[in-house]
Amino acid sequence: MIEIHNLTKDFGRSKGVFDVSFNIKEGEVFGFLGPNGAGKTTTIRHLMGFLNAGAGSCSINGLDCRKNSAEIMKTVGYLPGEPALFDSMTGLQFFNFIAKMRQKTDMSLCQQLIDRFELDAVTKIRKMSKGMKQKVAIVTAFMNNPDILILDEPTSGLDPLMQVEFDKMISEQKKLGKTILMSSHNFEEVEKNCDIIGIIRQGKMVCVEDIHSLLSKKKKNYTLVFASKSEAAKFISDKKFEIGTIAFPSVEVRQIDDFNALIRELQTFNIIEIQSETYTLENLFMQYYGGTN
Amino acid sequence: MKLKSLLLFDIKQSYGIFAVILGFMVMYLSVIINMYDPNGLEELIALAKFKMSSDMMDAFGFNIEKNASLISLITSYFYGMLIYFILIIYVIIVGNRMIVEHVNKGTMGYLLSTPHTRTKIASFQAVFFIVGIFLLLFILMIVGIIVSEISFPGLLDIKAFILLNLGMFLLFGMFSGISFLASCSFNETKNALAIGAGLPLLFIMINILSNVDPSLNFLKNFTIVSLLDTDAIISGGSFLLYFVIMFVSSFTLYFAGIKIFAKRDLSL
Numbered sequence: 001m002i003e004i005h006n007l008t009k010d011f012g013r014s015k016g017v018f019d020v021s022f023n024i025k026e027g028e029v030f031g032f033l034g035p036n037g038a039g040k041t042t043t044i045r046h047l048m049g050f051l052n053a054g055a056g057s058c059s060i061n062g063l064d065c066r067k068n069s070a071e072i073m074k075t076v077g078y079l080p081g082e083p084a085l086f087d088s089m090t091g092l093q094f095f096n097f098i099a100k101m102r103q104k105t106d107m108s109l110c111q112q113l114i115d116r117f118e119l120d121a122v123t124k125i126r127k128m129s130k131g132m133k134q135k136v137a138i139v140t141a142f143m144n145n146p147d148i149l150i151l152d153e154p155t156s157g158l159d160p161l162m163q164v165e166f167d168k169m170i171s172e173q174k175k176l177g178k179t180i181l182m183s184s185h186n187f188e189e190v191e192k193n194c195d196i197i198g199i200i201r202q203g204k205m206v207c208v209e210d211i212h213s214l215l216s217k218k219k220k221n222y223t224l225v226f227a228s229k230s231e232a233a234k235f236i237s238d239k240k241f242e243i244g245t246i247a248f249p250s251v252e253v254r255q256i257d258d259f260n261a262l263i264r265e266l267q268t269f270n271i272i273e274i275q276s277e278t279y280t281l282e283n284l285f286m287q288y289y290g291g292t293n
Numbered sequence: 294m295k296l297k298s299l300l301l302f303d304i305k306q307s308y309g310i311f312a313v314i315l316g317f318m319v320m321y322l323s324v325i326i327n328m329y330d331p332n333g334l335e336e337l338i339a340l341a342k343f344k345m346s347s348d349m350m351d352a353f354g355f356n357i358e359k360n361a362s363l364i365s366l367i368t369s370y371f372y373g374m375l376i377y378f379i380l381i382i383y384v385i386i387v388g389n390r391m392i393v394e395h396v397n398k399g400t401m402g403y404l405l406s407t408p409h410t411r412t413k414i415a416s417f418q419a420v421f422f423i424v425g426i427f428l429l430l431f432i433l434m435i436v437g438i439i440v441s442e443i444s445f446p447g448l449l450d451i452k453a454f455i456l457l458n459l460g461m462f463l464l465f466g467m468f469s470g471i472s473f474l475a476s477c478s479f480n481e482t483k484n485a486l487a488i489g490a491g492l493p494l495l496f497i498m499i500n501i502l503s504n505v506d507p508s509l510n511f512l513k514n515f516t517i518v519s520l521l522d523t524d525a526i527i528s529g530g531s532f533l534l535y536f537v538i539m540f541v542s543s544f545t546l547y548f549a550g551i552k553i554f555a556k557r558d559l560s561l
Contacts, residue, residue: 045561048402048405048406048561049405050402050405050558050559050561051558051559052556052557052558069405069410070408070409070410070413071408073405073406073407073408073409074408076406078402078406080399080402080403080561082399083399084398084399084400084402084403084561085400085403086302086400086403088305088306096298097298097302098403098407100297100298101296101298101299101404101407101409102407102408103295103408140403
């Protein structure tokens with residue numbers, strides 16, 4: 001549904017995006033991760049038709065994002081990274097303005113969203129706080145029930161309660177079969193909501209993978225707590241596993257791909273406790289970004 | 294109309310400046326018409342000379358014969374220079390709002406996230422801009438005719454006055470075309486203003502300088518203001534070719550603006 005092929009846009013000084021490719025199929029939720037300035041928003045700007053691709057192409061529903069953007073926008077809900085709203089309007093005026101521009105004037109969903117996010121929509125946007133403006137942007141993106149959602153850091157500025165509400169809404173949208181691309185800095189949010197993640201670094205995609213297989217196939221680390229220091233010392237001297245930090249009687253073993261082998265080995269030892277280090281997206285992310293930026 | 298809500302936004306944003314500019318123009322024109330004396334303009338000329346040096350009077354286009362007609366007075370005292378400075382303010386402010394302000398602020402991102410092409414949005418804004426200028430001059434013209442007929446029935450050469458306003462509209466078609474082209478071409482307001490306001494003001498200043506002294510008369514060749522030959526219009530001379538040139542230039546400037554906006558990278 002959303003296809004990006006070898007997209008390149010060079011802004012000079014190694015800024016931009018280089019040879020970016022990924023596909024998002026109908027009904028998939030794509031989590032777009034990367035540090036600030038890595039090229040997430042630049043990629044999204046291409047999808048919105050704001051930029052001409054230097055090389056490569058991007059399309060939505062088979063339509064070229066630059067040439068057919070007006071047609072594409074009939075089915076897209078967009079939430080900009082830094083929403084620039086018409087700040088002389090009130091929230092409600094802005095929703096009506098955009099709805100009329102889209103020629104979709106059924107405002108019932110809009111009203112539901114206003115209630116859901118507890119938005120005070122009669123305040124002038126100029127006088128709203130950052131979080132309030134973000135709510136206005138969220139309502140605008142969702143209010144016309146679009147098939148495709150392009151969300152650039154949708155929860156930035158939201159309080160934790162509203163973040164939970166937003167996550168709920170994403171999973172509802174997912175059930176409705178919506179295709180969603182969302183960039184984020186919030187790993188938990190991406191882990192919870194997304195099927196596929198793409199990690200971009202310095203304008204290049206370093207990883208596009210199914211999030212579940214990605215997390216499950218990763219080697220894991222465990223911390224073993226032995227009954228005595230001598231047991232721990234014996235385990236270490238056997239050198240059968242890669243040893244991490246040692247804090248007698250605790251020993252960390254790393255990069256375990258066969259958990260059963262570890263269990264069998266431990267049968268001869270007197271073990272008090274095994275702690276597994278949960279492998280989160282955050283760990284994975286740090287692994288990709290570790291070292292030089 | 295598909296873009297009715299954008300029209301309402303534009304109107305809401307600019308009716309204030311429209312009213313102020315129209316008010317100034319109507320006031321000045323009415324005052325100047327009532328300065329006319331069918332029996333001779335000696336008093337007016339003497340008063341003007343008392344207030345300012347002859348260089349200044351030349352610069353401001355206040356050069357007029359004692360037994361000049363009403364249309365000559367209006368042309369010399371209002372359409373010669375004052376109107377440029379009033380109407381150009383509208384052109385600069387509204388031209389800037391049409392495109393570049395939306396790009397600079399980022400609100401263009403929302404306009405373009407609706408199912409309308411860039412060409413459609415820019416064309417719509419262009420029409421709004423030029424229609425506003427047309428209305429300003431049209432209302433001014435009607436008021437001018439009414440005030441003249443009330444104060445000096447039958448003395449105004451109405452045909453020449455209409456042509457004068459048409460010429461002014463075509464000249465401002467070019468000024469606004471420059472402003473619109475700049476508005477479409479830049480991501481930042483300050484850059485668009487440098488060209489979109491700077492160039493028209495430069496042309497107007499050159500026109501003033503060229504009037505100050507006969508030795509500076511050659512400067513007339515470097516300003517588009519010269520395309521509006523008011524003397525030819527009043528005296529029934531040939532001005533049609535210039536009108537065509539102004540029309541084609543205006544159209545080209547607007548067209549180029551729309552094309553550039555439709556093609557370029559936007560910093561949204």
